Amino acid sequence: MTTNKTPRIAIIGAGPAGLTLARILQTRSIATTVFERESHPDERPQGGSLDLHPEAGQLAVHLAGLDEQFRAVARYEDQGMRLLAKQGQILLENRPDQETGDRPEVDRTELRAILLDSLDTGVVRWGWDLRSVRQAHDKTYELLFEHGLSETFDLVVGADGAWSRVRPLLSSATPAYAGVTYIQFGLDDVDQQHPELALLVGHGSMFALADDKGLIAQRNGHGHIRVYAALRVPETWVSASGFDAGHPEMARTWLLDQFSDWDQSLLALIQESNDRFEVRSLYMLPVGHTWDFRAGVTLLGDAAHLMSPFGGEGVNLAMLDAVDLACALSNHQNLDDAVRSYEQTMFPRAQTAARGADQGLRMAIAPDAATSVPAFFRQQMSSGPV
Ligand SMILES: Cc1cc2nc3c(=O)[nH]c(=O)nc-3n(C[C@H](O)[C@H](O)[C@H](O)COP(=O)(O)OP(=O)(O)OC[C@H]3O[C@@H](n4cnc5c(N)ncnc54)[C@H](O)[C@@H]3O)c2cc1C
Incomplete structure (x- = not known):
């Protein structure tokens, strides 16, 4: 990015989306500040295991320069999937091994830890719970936090998950x-x-x-x-x-x-x-959730496209959003062009994934799931890995 003055970039939320964005930008010498409402990294368990896809989560890890750190915590041996009947018998099983499986699992806590360890001291501010965002006359944004402090930025990136407090600036949609x-x-x-x-x-x-x-x-x-x-x-x-x-x-x-x-x-x-x-x-947010471009604000990850976990895409989309926004910010001449370019790439991708996640949830937790889900997976497995 080449502008006359260095833009001040705020990222709200130290989840996979926000931290990946901060890290990739750091490798490109673009400074950010990440505001996280949790008071420290271990305030709550971060959740279960995530599979990172080569074209999304793993690409993000690579661009973040963290391949080695990821390989040290990834579980290549845990890529299996099996479907059981409620009577207990196995209906279908897929067991990719370390050679054929390309979607290694990683515990969310460990993924967050390698991202956090890679960031310069002070990039993440813990215990900063965003209350609201106000646009100033000069088109900058004032962030107001629950503890009463405020700060001003040129670009505000809402990576603050399902109940985003940045999203109302762009959209009236709620989950x-x-x-x-x-x-x-x-x-x-x-x-x-x-x-x-x-x-x-x-x-x-x-x-x-x-x-x-x-x-x-x-x-x-x-x-x-x-x-x-x-x-x-x-x-x-x-x-x-x-x-x-x-x-x-x-x-x-x-x-x-x-x-x-x-x-x-x-x-x-x-x-x-x-x-x-x-x-x-x-x-879930509405399938196909979008908003009109607004200078100085955008959304990443669940804040932009919360969907059911039945697509298995949530964290991968979040990290790919971060890749696209980081690349746009480093390649474009100004913030507006970068944000426009990122959003045009992200919207259709998120819509496709959200549709799949919605259909997946409707099919999986359904009266006839015992027959429809195995049939679906058999068809998927015959046309490639699931
Ligand atoms: C039950 C369940 C199972 C799932 N399983 C999978 C799976 O197997 N695979 C998969 O890919 N995805 C899965 N997902 C989805 C995945 O967890 C999300 O898509 C992913 O975490 C999105 O990352 P994110 O960074 O956008 O948001 P989040 O992970 O939600 O991170 C948002 C961050 O913002 C912070 N924050 C929130 N509000 C504020 C505020 N006001 N001020 C400052 N900080 C704030 C939060 O504390 C948090 O750290 C699952 C989701 C659920 C609910």
Whole structure:
């Protein structure tokens, strides 16, 4: 980017999108400030395992100059996928190995750590929770934070996830409930403590889908398995029907009740779980969400195109957005051209992925999922890796 004065760039959110953008720009000598509302990097667990695709997440890692660091934490051995019937038998299995599989898994916490370690000291400001953004007369933007401080920037990049506080500057869209609620729980030290469940889930992800429900289990690093019990229910149904994440025994009993006619091998995921339960309703922005160009503001990742996780694309899109915006900012003469160019590339890509994620969720948590999902994957596998 060549301008008369160095533009001040603020990135809101130290998730995969914001940190990838900051890192790639840093390698191109473009300074940014990342504002993150969490008070420190370990304030909350960062979530499960993510598979990075070669043309998206892995490309971003490469442009960030972090190939070696990524290889050190990536799990090439965990790229498997299996579908089970609710009666417990395997319907379909895909087991790419280290040679054929090109979508290694990485724990979100470890991905965030390598990105954070690569940034210069002081780039990320922890405990800065954006409250609102105000445009000044000179077309700059004043960021107002919950602790009362404010700062002014030339470009504000909203990488602040589903409930973005930057998005209202560009769009009136808000996330809508996607019709499915996840109840998340996990099992620790599975190879030693739960060897049969380690075998059931395998090295990768396991899906058992039927009757508008699902048990989805995912091998994470450090011997952990993360499980989502998925239910197609109205938005407030889970809490209204008595589920209480704070009482693990009651939570387990409640869940076993929901899956009472499922095979014992699958129910063991619930019976042997640890005590950390969490309710996660799924939300999505409208498929094809866009906005009119506005100088000095843009969005990346979930802030721009929140979608259900059933496309398996969320983090890959977030990191690819960061690649495209970073390249645009380093290649264009001014901020406006860079932002326009980035948005024109990102909008159609996000629309395609959001449509796929929407269809995936409708198909997977559905009355006939036990037959439609295996048929879909068989067709996919015959035309290439899934
Ligand atoms: C249950 C579930 C499972 C998923 N599984 C997968 C998967 O297997 N594969 C996949 O690719 N994707 C998956 N996703 C999606 C993926 O997690 C997201 O697409 C991805 O994290 C988006 O990254 P992001 O950086 O845009 O946003 P986020 O990861 O949400 O990061 C946003 C950051 O902004 C910060 N922030 C928010 N508000 C403010 C504020 N006001 N001020 C300052 N900071 C703020 C947040 O604290 C956070 O650090 C899943 C999502 C869910 C809900």
